[in-house]
Amino acid sequence: MTSSKCALCDSKLRFMKMKFDGGYVCKKCYAIVSRNFTETIVKKKYDELLSYYEDYKRNRTNLGEFEISKKIADLMLVDYKNKKICLPNNRRMYGSDSHPEIFGFSEIFKFELKENNKIIDINRFKSDKKIKDKNEIVNELEIIVFTDRIENIKKSIKILTSPVRKSSFAYRRSIEFATEIIGELDKALSS
Numbered sequence: 001m002t003s004s005k006c007a008l009c010d011s012k013l014r015f016m017k018m019k020f021d022g023g024y025v026c027k028k029c030y031a032i033v034s035r036n037f038t039e040t041i042v043k044k045k046y047d048e049l050l051s052y053y054e055d056y057k058r059n060r061t062n063l064g065e066f067e068i069s070k071k072i073a074d075l076m077l078v079d080y081k082n083k084k085i086c087l088p089n090n091r092r093m094y095g096s097d098s099h100p101e102i103f104g105f106s107e108i109f110k111f112e113l114k115e116n117n118k119i120i121d122i123n124r125f126k127s128d129k130k131i132k133d134k135n136e137i138v139n140e141l142e143i144i145v146f147t148d149r150i151e152n153i154k155k156s157i158k159i160l161t162s163p164v165r166k167s168s169f170a171y172r173r174s175i176e177f178a179t180e181i182i183g184e185l186d187k188a189l190s191s
Helices: 027-033 046-064 122-127 169-190
Strands: 017-020 023-026 070-072 076-079 084-087 101-104 108-115 118-120 141-147 154-160
Touching: 017 027, 023 027, 027 046, 070 169, 076 169, 084 169, 108 122, 108 169, 118 122, 122 169, 141 169, 154 169
Parallel strands: none
Antiparallel strands: 017 023, 070 076, 076 084, 084 101, 108 118, 108 141, 141 154
16 A cells, blocks of 8 residues: 555545555545544554445445435434335434444344343333333433344444433333334334
8 A cells, every 4th residue: 555545545645644554545535434533543454444434335325225215313214115224323322423324124134122221022012101110210222223234233223322210201202212113123024
């Protein structure tokens, strides 16, 4: 890898070039591999950066083919026409910007609901919406989606990330979002 060309896109390096362990990348590629300037790349190897770059390019291509049929808050988008879901991976829920991820319905093979790090039986959850202990605190509510992708086999959809009482509006709203997402994932699995 020469220092006159970007190691990822082969464009000519100008004044703005960023160093990594093994070479340099242009500013445009740096934005991609540093995940929108939120991570440093100085100690990262070429293979790791190439993996980020290819994943970004693949998802960018997929985004162009994605038609939003349904939106569930800022947690999930659904494309019924192309049979895909998109997880926006927003900063509010994940602490940093990350590229949206798109999965085909056929790539999803199971999912589970977790509350306070405990797996909840989804069938019981669907039928039993009564809250037993309204003063109980819930710190975290998430849905884990399992895909057949080697590099991203398990993906978390964080619905609730800060402590709330089960009697609160925030908790009730989070349950509504979880119910909608579970419904869409059920449709994806059965298609």
